[in-house]
Amino acid sequence: MYLARFYLPLRDNEGEPFPTLMFRVVEAELSRHFGGVTAHLESPASGLWREKGKTHADEVVIFEVIVEDLDRWWWTSYRERLERDFRQKRILLTLQPVEVL
Template sequence: MSHHLIQILLPLFDNGGQPFPCSDYMRVRSELTERFGGLTAFTRAPAEGLWEENGETTRDDIVVFEVLTSELDPGWWAGYRRRLEACFRQDSIVIRAQATRLL
């Protein structure tokens, strides 16, 4: 049976360097757990995102939330991404899906 691993990359700090409140992440955890029956959160050691912008390298500390689902609903995910972008005041939040086979 085929599944999809969905990864959501969320920033730890806003563009001014202020940390987002824990309640924002707890709400995301709750929403995803309720909808998908569970999640994995990589929050202990933040990942580092790097990208080029105007000739300079920009850095972001991120946390990653993962859910596993047998159904992929691109419309729902697009709406959820827009909600997360508004909540975390970001131009773009990465949500990616990859086909996964359980062993």
């Protein structure tokens, strides 16, 4: 089994909030496709990163899905779509093996 986890910003690069519906659509898509999802929508996390010597800050929400088989192509395509939809250079998506007890 694998845990897919990714982080979506609450605001675009100009500071405008994304509509709540965008996050609910992601949640519904993942639930429908995989049979379940955990969406941490109510308690945003803060994220910092450096680019070209400048520190950037974001508030993000986290989505997690546990999957039996790893389909890298599907996840790569989905990440690229999210990058377009949320107008981001890159969205961090991690895939890691997990053991469910």
